[in-house]
Amino acid sequence: MSTTVPATTTELLQRLQRLLRWRLWIREKIQLTEWQVTLLWAALAGFLGAMASMIFSVLAEGVHEFMTGRTSGVVESMRQLPWWGCLLVPTLGGAAAGLVLLYGSRLTRSESSTDYMEAIVIGNGRVPVRSSLVKTTAALFSIGSGGSIGREGPMVQISSVVASLVGRWRNFTGPQLRLLVACGASAGIASAYNAPIAGSFFVAEIILGTIAMESLGPLAVSAVVATLTIRVLTAAQVLYKVPPFQLNSPWEMGPYVLLGLLAGGLAPVFLRSLKQAEEFFISLRLPLVARLALGGLLVGVIAINVPEVCGNGYTVVVDILNGRLLWTVLLGIFACKWLATMSSFGSGAPGGVFTPSLFMGASLGYLFGIGVHRIWPAAAVDPGAFALVGMGAFLSAASRAPVMAVIMLFEMTLSYDIILPLMLCNVIAYYTAKGVAGESLYSASLRRKAAAEPAATLAAARVSDLIRADPPTIPPGAHFAEIAEKFLSVRVNNLYVCEADGKFLGAVSLHDIKPYLGQLDLAELVIARDIMREDFPRIGPDQSLSEALGRFLGLTSERLPVVGPETGRLMGSLAKGDLLLALVEKRRRPAA
């Protein structure tokens, strides 16, 4: 209808308008939500975590080969070494780990000693890089030299560091960063045990204390990507190959109940003994290097006659599950492994006690199964099945994560036949352990840390703690065409309208303007002020998180503008995802 614009120009404008409408439509259809973006970052954390874990494994094997001159497994190498070699290798490994920690401490004086769990639960998600690298390097020596300690701890730590670095690089908010570090931890566990579901549930149940989809989803994605990476690059398969087990008679459930009680009672004792060993080594007031060397030496002394105590116990567990060990021999190994783990852990050798816990559970279960079989054969037809269930029960009691323990056992063995006694035994062990000792190893450590660093334990309690700076804005005079272009360039569903001085006026919704994008005449007529919603919900920086949650109720928007109550100026935006994560964390944090 315009009489001044030539027809060809009008057609061109109409085409451009159509193109704009299509672009906006396509962008809206394929636009990733904030949660989908989070999943992509989780996938990256999973991939990088798997790579980091794999590099750690290769390096640990390299250290082992260098120190023993053998490429076979830790137990086999120690079996082949002469007696003095059994003494020398763990002692030197302990000393080397001590030297790394000693000299590494000079590089990390300005850093906290925060590990990944602390960073997620009571920290800000920043896992210190240098101190983590120092600890991980030291762990290479303690693990490579045959220390009775698990490699999963350093693998999870290094995987979490990588995730933390990615989050810091992208300037993630506190809750986002903590979630990404949790994804790194999930990837580390999944990589170590080839168990993606258990990896997710380990972090969800033990660290985050929730299986809400807001956190479990990213954890699962990260774990799956990590496991796929490991499987593609290393052809990893099921961790423990076990013969088929079956529940031969309902009467067998009776002994399984007893096994649950036994594992639930013993796991806290095992954990307490590790703590006491740690206190004992500290009381010796030895220099760090000498203390770790002494721990290695004690392991070496035991290993001269019982090389099975070296390493995380994986090969011995495989032998137990397949019934290749005599119960009398296993009884000796069980006692010696306990002592060796106390020596390694107590002396401060960096590493994890997760896999040694599996060893203790398998041994306990097998010995118990043999005992029952001797007394009442029909109630324990296959003692190997008791070993499998014992692993899960001991892990459940030690970690206080019965769901994770059930899943992990299933994933590591792919033996579904054992699921009924496993579930029953895990739950009984969990409640027994809870009754015997109130805290798990993890929660006790976190509570101490929280008490030592009260500032770090303050959960995000106000909106101001979660503000994301610089949300996309438009001036009130922005024309319809400019608004459409802005929606194309940023991934939001609402553009905030602000004066030049930052005063918040309202928001223009993509939903409102979408049907009119093809209207050429509106492009210059309609401005932001005409179509902004002045009553768009907003929130103040000092409002509580529960108030913020109330504002989101009934609102489709994923973000709310944060507006200064006195100035009326836009300070940033609050993402619903950040809020939900912060609320979950707040509920979980340990009391100082």
Added chain:
Amino acid sequence: MLDLAVNSREAAICALHASLAQSPAVKDAPQFLHGLLERAMLAPVCIALDVALPHARTDAVERAVIGVARVAAPGVGFDAEHPAVRLIFMVGTPKPQVEEYLLTVAAITRTLKAPGVHDGLLAAKSEAEFTALLARGAKR
């Protein structure tokens, strides 16, 4: 209103507003006028060389109101680029009704694009003919 005799944008808006203010949907006529004038000063309200669409989203109206006027030739200047506006469509919508506002404005522009409507409105001899043309254009 046909062949409105005014000599300025403000006079044209005031005249049409005075007529529209009679509607029971207008709760606060001065506030509505203020909103219309403020918006006209903020950014152009013309959708063609000789068509203006002064509008306001305001709490002064209870529901959407539309007023139409034809200015006597040679028209009235709304801004430098629109010196001879002949057709004026005035729109008022309640503040929360963003969708209704866009719907109304888009409907007016579509109506005017209907073949023969624009020229017919300029040539209409009576208000009845004028209204019928608008209704025909709206139906298309």
